[in-house]
Amino acid sequence: MSEKGLSSFFEGFLNKESVFLDKKVLQGSFIPETVEHRDPQIDKIAHILAPCLRLEKPSNLFVYGKTGTGKTLAVKYTSEKIKETAEKANIPLKIFYINCKLKRVADTEYRLIAQLTREFGREIPSTGLPTDDVYRIFFSTIDKEKQLILIVLDEIDQLVKKTGDEILYNLTRINEELKQSQIAIIGLSNDLMFIDHIDPRVKSSLSEEEILFPPYNAFQIQDILRRRVPLAFRDNVIEQGVVEKCAAYAARDHGDARRALELLRVAGELAERKGRITVALRDIDDAEDTIERDRVVEICEAQPKQSQLILYSILSQKEVDLIHTGEVYEIYRNLCTQTGMRPLTQRRVSDVLAELDMLGIITVKVISKGRYGRTREISLSVPQIIIPKIIALLEQELSLA
DNA sequence: GTCAATTCACATGAAAGAGACCACGGTCTAGTG
DNA sequence: CTAGACCGTGGTCTCTTTCATGTGAATTGACGA
Structure with missing residues (x-):
């Protein structure tokens, strides 16, 4: 974007009506006048x-x-x-x-x-x-x-x-x-x-x-959202059914009201970025993807080098969807010699895998294969579409070829 | 065929070390009167 | 005489290693039918 283009973009941004009235209302730290259903x-x-x-x-x-x-x-x-x-x-x-x-x-x-x-x-x-x-x-x-x-x-x-x-x-x-x-x-x-x-x-x-505190159900979340929408958004910005969909998504996993509010906020931001003046149903789906992607990317970036390398070891085996601790460790050791890093012990790698599980990047199940020992069965718990992005990110972070 | 013992490949726990960061108190040093 | 520099000691904290112990079911092998 040329300098002129950039300044006209900023001017346009300033003059354009925002879909938001007050974004703070949708943030977790906001304390409303009244608390619903509690x-x-x-x-x-x-x-x-x-x-x-x-x-x-x-x-x-x-x-x-x-x-x-x-x-x-x-x-x-x-x-x-x-x-x-x-x-x-x-x-x-x-x-x-x-x-x-x-x-x-x-x-x-x-x-x-x-x-x-x-x-x-x-x-x-x-x-x-x-x-x-x-x-x-x-x-x-x-x-x-x-x-x-x-x-x-x-x-x-x-x-x-x-x-x-x-x-x-x-x-x-x-x-x-x-x-x-x-x-x-x-x-x-x-x-x-x-x-x-x-x-x-x-x-x-x-x-x-x-x-x-029991989880909210979908109707209660709807109520909470409806209460905040007029404070957060301009009039008639939210299209029909958006609130219901948000609530349904959030209720699907243990009635998390914070998540519902975040979905709504990100959907609003996405709509705004696309230059629209209303928030539509499909913005919710996009918002869900965006939130998940940002979360995963953020976590991956914040990991120490060793954890990143271990994660990369798992990701690089894309043809199999289940992989075990021993195999990961093998790949990891090879990567270490390639990159000249000092490999961690298996004991530590075992803990790192558990940590990555806690962070929701991978899913780990401890299984016993009888005579063939006990191990962790590792699979990815992030959507397929964002995996290439993570791999690229890790390769860059670790300066791998 | 049945059943207990064995075995594997790690999981899981505990303790402790390395290295970074920091506060505190004592000692040394240079500047001042 | 005193303010500030410097140093050694001892504290927390994170990441990691080392050593030790635990674990669950497939497999094995003895045993009896």
Whole structure:
């Protein structure tokens, strides 16, 4: 595009009416005025948290439900309201929301406590201090004045999976060390089985109260979308049936409202990019492809070189759709000698394969072939159409021929 | 034919090392009065 | 005398290796019918 062409493109872009009114409404972090179809849960959360307002420690709360079932939203919504009330009445109530999955922020015990302490305005170095010291600083910081602290730990299952459940034990016992302040914990988990796998002592104190968020059904998702469409899009932008289709797609896999909103947003972006002023049914299908492709590409790019090479080893065997650990390792070793990389041990490759499975790039099944041993049966779990793209990407990243 | 033992090819767990990053406290050094 | 440079020690964290143990069904081989 020539310089003139480019500037006229930008001008055209500026003058063209966007299909969006406010894209933020469709993003996960948006907290709407009202929360749909979650009244019983919000009610229960409110009842459990209400003692905060009298500076009494509320019960610890454990909230679980699949992704996109509104856990985070409901907890944030309720805690916002309670915070407003507390501020009006001048009650020293502090609420912190921490996502334990965030890499390099709160995914270890040290970082979690450090992050909490930072929320109170004390700078904590990202490394270098013993964990005990960080705890000590944390205690002295919060125990300076009388206050009630509510800590919301989102994706707490990820944290425990990574670092073990000691941290929860420590957290639930914090109150014994504190003289003035009190802490209550709200744990959110996507994993329904999570609570059954932790230490019983921790379990009893963490989940004094439990709330389950069931998946939304297609009609509920439709409602949620309809509520947000007028805020997010201009009038008459959304064609007939688009909302229904979005809802149906999202309900198909475990009623994920976040996914429905993302679909709608990406569909809007695609329509806009094609220069249309309405969002049509087929934009939803395109959006689904785009989201999946972007997700996979993003993950592949973010992988360390070794994982990329292992993934490439799997992809390069395109004629067979099932491949086993030993074969992958063979191919991988050969590729290593070709490229001059030092090969990882089979033990490590085994773990990398499990990680790639977790990321949803490949599907892995541990099977026993009787006399012929036990192995992982590996197949791809990304759509065929995007495989060439990934291969090209990996070849470029790894500078393979 | 039946049934327990064997065997394979890894899976899975635990521990520990390497290397990067960082804080802290003590010591040294150069500049200042 | 003091501020700043420098160094050693000890901490976290990620990625990885090493060593050890676990596992599930096809196969094998002994046994009895």
